[in-house]
Amino acid sequence: MIDVLIEKIKEKQNPTVAGLDPKLDYIPEETVKKSFAEYGETFEGAADAIFEFNKELIDALCDIVPAVKPQSAYYEMYGIPGVTCLKRTIDYARDRGMYVILDAKRGDIGSTSEAYAVAYLGKTQIGEKRTAAFNADCLTVNPYLGTDCAQPFVKQCQNNGKAIFALVKTSNPSSGELQDLISGGKPIYEHVAALVKQWGIDNIGKYGYSQVGAVVGATYPQQAQQLRKQMPHTYFLVPGYGAQGGKAEDVAASFNGDGLGAIVNASRSIMCAYKKNGGSVGEAARAEAIRMRDDIVSVIK
Amino acid sequence: MIDVLIEKIKEKQNPTVAGLDPKLDYIPEETVKKSFAEYGETFEGAADAIFEFNKELIDALCDIVPAVKPQSAYYEMYGIPGVTCLKRTIDYARDRGMYVILDAKRGDIGSTSEAYAVAYLGKTQIGEKRTAAFNADCLTVNPYLGTDCAQPFVKQCQNNGKAIFALVKTSNPSSGELQDLISGGKPIYEHVAALVKQWGIDNIGKYGYSQVGAVVGATYPQQAQQLRKQMPHTYFLVPGYGAQGGKAEDVAASFNGDGLGAIVNASRSIMCAYKKNGGSVGEAARAEAIRMRDDIVSVIK
Numbered sequence: 001m002i003d004v005l006i007e008k009i010k011e012k013q014n015p016t017v018a019g020l021d022p023k024l025d026y027i028p029e030e031t032v033k034k035s036f037a038e039y040g041e042t043f044e045g046a047a048d049a050i051f052e053f054n055k056e057l058i059d060a061l062c063d064i065v066p067a068v069k070p071q072s073a074y075y076e077m078y079g080i081p082g083v084t085c086l087k088r089t090i091d092y093a094r095d096r097g098m099y100v101i102l103d104a105k106r107g108d109i110g111s112t113s114e115a116y117a118v119a120y121l122g123k124t125q126i127g128e129k130r131t132a133a134f135n136a137d138c139l140t141v142n143p144y145l146g147t148d149c150a151q152p153f154v155k156q157c158q159n160n161g162k163a164i165f166a167l168v169k170t171s172n173p174s175s176g177e178l179q180d181l182i183s184g185g186k187p188i189y190e191h192v193a194a195l196v197k198q199w200g201i202d203n204i205g206k207y208g209y210s211q212v213g214a215v216v217g218a219t220y221p222q223q224a225q226q227l228r229k230q231m232p233h234t235y236f237l238v239p240g241y242g243a244q245g246g247k248a249e250d251v252a253a254s255f256n257g258d259g260l261g262a263i264v265n266a267s268r269s270i271m272c273a274y275k276k277n278g279g280s281v282g283e284a285a286r287a288e289a290i291r292m293r294d295d296i297v298s299v300i301k
Numbered sequence: 302m303i304d305v306l307i308e309k310i311k312e313k314q315n316p317t318v319a320g321l322d323p324k325l326d327y328i329p330e331e332t333v334k335k336s337f338a339e340y341g342e343t344f345e346g347a348a349d350a351i352f353e354f355n356k357e358l359i360d361a362l363c364d365i366v367p368a369v370k371p372q373s374a375y376y377e378m379y380g381i382p383g384v385t386c387l388k389r390t391i392d393y394a395r396d397r398g399m400y401v402i403l404d405a406k407r408g409d410i411g412s413t414s415e416a417y418a419v420a421y422l423g424k425t426q427i428g429e430k431r432t433a434a435f436n437a438d439c440l441t442v443n444p445y446l447g448t449d450c451a452q453p454f455v456k457q458c459q460n461n462g463k464a465i466f467a468l469v470k471t472s473n474p475s476s477g478e479l480q481d482l483i484s485g486g487k488p489i490y491e492h493v494a495a496l497v498k499q500w501g502i503d504n505i506g507k508y509g510y511s512q513v514g515a516v517v518g519a520t521y522p523q524q525a526q527q528l529r530k531q532m533p534h535t536y537f538l539v540p541g542y543g544a545q546g547g548k549a550e551d552v553a554a555s556f557n558g559d560g561l562g563a564i565v566n567a568s569r570s571i572m573c574a575y576k577k578n579g580g581s582v583g584e585a586a587r588a589e590a591i592r593m594r595d596d597i598v599s600v601i602k
Contacts, residue, residue, distance in 0.1 A: 146475030
């Protein structure tokens, strides 16, 4: 349920999520050197450095930030050690009480979506036993294949108290090429929004929000405003704040009158705060996360 | 380049690809039992059984079928051992001379797409060294985010002689919900087709086909016919033949007059042929692959 996320947001009075998209050059040289000394300039070495970096970030943020969002691509690029590091990061963040939104943008035809849904939100059956492969709390999903792609994810959400965010209007410059095409008097992303609303309609939690959320980029505030009206019971995951150019005023439209309805992501600005402001990775990330929280909270009615 | 695939298709006179979507219940009981006896009813046990099954299929098919298409979801659901099995399957198939189309439907905003592109089609830089994480020949890509999502994949194709297939019109029942919406007098999938054509236009190989292909489901033959006309220089990856209901007549429209232009996938009908027709996994798969090849070749002009 999205309720689990909402409770963490309320408890910390902080509607933000820290992205964990750890490029090697985001990591302090001494951390990388230490890992390379132990494992060589290998995937194992890179994955070790990334995990140490993530741990420092999670330790510094876990009492003030409700959630982390690891971006799967930056782990997959380091092969098996990278994917192992992703799994360890998910487990570590959950152990520290953080909600984990895995940003992997999966989606396929029905039977294959089921395998993805089980992998990330469910438990895999082997013989008599059922074991969670990755055990995230929440997953991002690509909606291009329609309802039979989404259904298996929704089912896993229902069975296991999980949630998804489906891409509606993404934050990147070329998102409009398809998403803004007009069909029947409205843009494609509004058609997607209608589907997303439908997918979540049977499972509205106690705060009035469905377990099927929407990704709505901070870089398109007018579209966000329209979508907020169209889907009042849908939680928004809002990327694009900070390094991508979105400002607090831009994300304000994604919130509802109840002060809920959106969680705003920042990745680079938090992970690399130490480069700009000095101090340790953890101290600088914490200070930037507090600044961001206050910036976002100041624009919520 | 798509040329590598085309040469394998020409050499084997066979425009088909064997899907490797290995559910545990597709695998003979004795194979599974043996793996469980060695590794327990664990992800390791499941991954071992899957790899043994894949090996038998690859060995039986490699001299008559040009390519395999592992479906990433069915490996990811077995956690790290599953992803390790995927990597071993890619390596094993390439060692046996097969072209590997990894069906992972990745896609994200530009900088993240770059990480996916490097992971699957390129080499990851660590210190002074560059190492391939997964080293597929080709990857399926989801186009919902537009050109800046596709560009990094195209770049890796150019740099490393690889190819991609972008989803245009998928084979599943609900594919029309978004893909068939009409905008400016034509369906969304034709808008996507126009983008896909554009992405590949600067890299047409010696057989007249671009390195950016399109996924076009066998279950929608009329749409395939229209797309074939719209994008004569685009190779089609055609899922949906066999178990999903597509017949040879249905895939005929995806080929060009040169006998090229499409590669047709079947997964379950080949992997599970031994259940229907008896014999060993390998023998039955080989017989079914030959039947399928002849069925498809008979409809190509």
